[in-house]
Amino acid sequence: VTLLAQRRPDVLALSALAREAASQPLPALDWEGIESRLFDRIAESASLETDAPAARVSRSSRSVLAAALAAAALALLVLRGATPSQSRVGPAASDDWMTAGDAPAELTDDGLVKLRLAPGSALRIVSWRRGESMLVALLRGSIHAEVVPRPGGEAFAVEVARTRVAVHGTSFDVTRSGDEAIVAVGRGSVAVGPAGHPGETEGWLVVAPERAAFSLDGASSARWLAPINVRLPAAPPTAAEPTTAAAAVRPPPPGAARPASARALPLVEPPPIAPEPRPVEAAPAPSEPEPAVLSREVATTTLVLGIRQCYERQLATSNVAFSVHSTLALSIAADGAVQQGVFAPPLSPTLTACAAQALGRMRFERSSSTWERKVSVDLSPPGRAD
Amino acid sequence: VPDADDTIARSKGGDQGAFRQLFARHRAEVARLVYRMAGADADVEDLVQEVFFQVHRSLKDFRGQSKFTTWLHRVTVNVVLMHRRAARSRPQLVGPQADDVQPDPRILPDEDAARLERLRVFARLIDALPEKKRAVFILHEIEGMAPSEIAKIVAAPVLTVRTRLFYARRELADRMRLEPVLATFADGFRRPGAAETLALGADPIARAAKAMGGAR
Numbered sequence: 001v002t003l004l005a006q007r008r009p010d011v012l013a014l015s016a017l018a019r020e021a022a023s024q025p026l027p028a029l030d031w032e033g034i035e036s037r038l039f040d041r042i043a044e045s046a047s048l049e050t051d052a053p054a055a056r057v058s059r060s061s062r063s064v065l066a067a068a069l070a071a072a073a074l075a076l077l078v079l080r081g082a083t084p085s086q087s088r089v090g091p092a093a094s095d096d097w098m099t100a101g102d103a104p105a106e107l108t109d110d111g112l113v114k115l116r117l118a119p120g121s122a123l124r125i126v127s128w129r130r131g132e133s134m135l136v137a138l139l140r141g142s143i144h145a146e147v148v149p150r151p152g153g154e155a156f157a158v159e160v161a162r163t164r165v166a167v168h169g170t171s172f173d174v175t176r177s178g179d180e181a182i183v184a185v186g187r188g189s190v191a192v193g194p195a196g197h198p199g200e201t202e203g204w205l206v207v208a209p210e211r212a213a214f215s216l217d218g219a220s221s222a223r224w225l226a227p228i229n230v231r232l233p234a235a236p237p238t239a240a241e242p243t244t245a246a247a248a249v250r251p252p253p254p255g256a257a258r259p260a261s262a263r264a265l266p267l268v269e270p271p272p273i274a275p276e277p278r279p280v281e282a283a284p285a286p287s288e289p290e291p292a293v294l295s296r297e298v299a300t301t302t303l304v305l306g307i308r309q310c311y312e313r314q315l316a317t318s319n320v321a322f323s324v325h326s327t328l329a330l331s332i333a334a335d336g337a338v339q340q341g342v343f344a345p346p347l348s349p350t351l352t353a354c355a356a357q358a359l360g361r362m363r364f365e366r367s368s369s370t371w372e373r374k375v376s377v378d379l380s381p382p383g384r385a386d
Numbered sequence: 387v388p389d390a391d392d393t394i395a396r397s398k399g400g401d402q403g404a405f406r407q408l409f410a411r412h413r414a415e416v417a418r419l420v421y422r423m424a425g426a427d428a429d430v431e432d433l434v435q436e437v438f439f440q441v442h443r444s445l446k447d448f449r450g451q452s453k454f455t456t457w458l459h460r461v462t463v464n465v466v467l468m469h470r471r472a473a474r475s476r477p478q479l480v481g482p483q484a485d486d487v488q489p490d491p492r493i494l495p496d497e498d499a500a501r502l503e504r505l506r507v508f509a510r511l512i513d514a515l516p517e518k519k520r521a522v523f524i525l526h527e528i529e530g531m532a533p534s535e536i537a538k539i540v541a542a543p544v545l546t547v548r549t550r551l552f553y554a555r556r557e558l559a560d561r562m563r564l565e566p567v568l569a570t571f572a573d574g575f576r577r578p579g580a581a582e583t584l585a586l587g588a589d590p591i592a593r594a595a596k597a598m599g600g601a602r
Contacts, residue, residue: 009575010559013568016575017508018527020501026414026421029431035409038435039402042442178443213472223472 044217045179098123100141109134111148113156118142118175126159135159142175149188161216164195170208177213182225184211194218299364300375303328310354311379324351324379331372336364343377394454398445405445409438412455416462422524423466425513428473437465452538459531460539463521470517504567511561511568519554522547 098105098117105117111131117123121141128134136143137159147156147167157166158174160181165174170188174181183192185208192204192214204222206212211225311324326347331340338359343352393411396404413434420433440461448457512520521540525531526547533551537544562568 010562010572011555012575013562013572014555014558015527017504017568017571021422021505021508022528022530024505026418027430029417029434031413034413034431034435035406038409038438038442039406041435041439042402042405045439045443179439225472 041179098125113148114146116144118144123158138174138176138181140176142173144171144173146171159195162195163214163216163219164193166191166193172206179216180213181216181219182211182213185209192219192222295365296373300373303330303359304375304377307351307355307377308379310351313354314351315381323381324377326377328355328375328377329372330375331370332364332367334367334369336366338364339370390454391450394445394448394450397442398448405442408441412458413438415455416458419459419462419529420466422528423463423521424469425509428466428469433465433469436469437462440465456535456538459525459535460541463525463539467517467521500567504571507565507567511558511565514561515554515557519550519557522550523554523558526551 098107099122100117100119102119104119105121107115107117109128109130113134115123115136118141121143122139123143124137124139126135126137133155135157143158145156145158145167147170149170154166157164159165160174160176163181165172165181165183167188167190170190171186172188172190173184173186175184176182181192183190183206185206187208189205189207192206192212195218204212204214204219213223213225215221307328315322324347326343326345329342329344330338333339341355341359343355346352347355390411393404393407397408416437417430417434420428420437421430424430424433437458441458444461448454512523515523518540522536525536525539526533531539533544533547537547540547542550559572562572
């Protein structure tokens with residue numbers, strides 16, 4: 001104990017508290033379970049690592065590597081030295097694969113997708129119908145895809161081991177990183193789930209500008225990462241640029257609405273209202289299409305995400321960092337429409353008005369009668385940088 | 387330690403049995419560090435598994451230029467920080483509130499209850515620190531690591547570590563005054579003779595509590 005510390009009782013108290021904390025026993029852990037899961041994971045990872053070289057060897061007779069190296073020198077690599085629009089008619093040969101050396105490699109199918117493979121990356125084309133659909137398996141590295149929006153279903157998908165990332169029309173990146181697939185969505189949204197279900201990818205929804213990491217076993221687990229652009233844009237997105245709000249939607253229970261239906265809440269500047277707290281009236285949006293019908297869990301999550309979006313907007317425009325700790329009591333009609341929501345304690349008028357916009361743009365599943373639900377809303381600013 | 391070096395070398399060579407030995411040898415310290423750093427709500431088992439998975443993947447990059455435990459602590463800290471960063475980026479949705487929450491009927495002895503409450507509030511204050519200061523404070527004050535070792539773990543100069551530690555203490559001390567439970571505890575150290583008692587004693591907590599008037 002130094003003289004300085006003797007003059008600082010608070011430091012002494014801190015030291016004593018730290019010793020108390022250090023003396024706290026560790027909770028009991030299931031060591032066998034941890035070890036078992038760890039070594040299962042290591043074994044699985046090792047088997048995945050061996051998949052890629054096998055594919056590479058199987059195509060070696062086609063001189064893909066030589067073509068890749070030559071194309072890399074030109075900073076543009078296209079399989080077998082020809083652009084797809086020049087050489088591919090009808091179904092593409094499966095099992096073609098593509099690697100990028102020191103320079104990125106690109107592959108374009110007009111009207112469908114433009115791929116950009118990062119240096120050092122490799123993919124295999126699992127199936128390809130020119131101008132219609134493409135499925136690729138990312139063997140290593142990172143791929144960026146610009147997919148032309150198509151109304152007819154999944155046009156393009158990337159599989160990373162047993163995890164499938166499917167899109168209808170968007171701009172996104174997929175990176176294979178160890179035992180995870182990192183998905184970053186720049187525009188639109190993608191569905192991530194198990195491979196082997198073409199056209200019906202169910203699971204997680206990643207909405208621009210989100211970034212998330214998924215396990216390679218069919219995306220049984222996911223963790224959301226900090227988005228590339230943390231702050232929401234000041235101006236609402238235009239109709240031509242359908243960038244949506246941050247939203248993380250968990251897989252729905254069986255029979256529930258697909259997560260893709262959990263559409264994002266629009267960024268609408270709330271109108272000024274009286275400062276006194278009052279119930280939030282669910283305001284319908286007449287110019288909007290019918291609200292999506294969502295399961296209770298998905299609807300609740302979407303609603304809180306909408307409130308979070310309101311919070312982040314206010315945080316971004318405010319010079320003061322503040323937290324929100326409140327409970328929202330919802331009253332939901334039998335037809336699924338939100339009749340009323342009351343925050344206790346009340347939020348600021350701006351946040352309340354913004355939340356009302358979110359409430360008006362969603363609908364729960366139908367039920368036999370009016371029902372209520374309480375939702376805790378706890379929002380805090382991101383940790384400050386040191 | 388030759389035996390430890392041999393285990394590491396064999397693990398790097400892909401010997402799964404050796405890696406199991408490494409896991410068994412270091413799992414407790416990793417778990418303790420994860421528990422201290424990750425926060426109360428973290429899944430310690432998952433994070434311990436993640437640490438050793440990362441160790442398995444990265445062991446080939448360990449060149450022995452630092453102690454293995456320092457490198458292991460660095461991996462652990464990075465895994466925890468990544469976990470906390472990811473958790474912060476997600477919505478903190480608690481979900482539907484349970485209306486039928488019952489208080490714990492068990493009765494704790496007064497001093498245990500007071501201590502647990504003190505630690506709960508203290509943990510909350512530590513959790514509110516910026517990540518870099520938080521990590522340094524935990525590694526030094528709770529884990530007992532020297533600034534020079536922390537510097538290697540967090541990849542920062544020793545002076546930076548000391549600076550972070552200084553500001554972490556100052557922030558905690560300031561916030562402690564705003565928490566009645568901790569303010570009362572700290573007041574015990576302001577009484578005449580408390581510091582001297584602490585300086586002479588082998589058990590600062592007991593002696594400090596004695597100086598507070600026998601609360602403990």
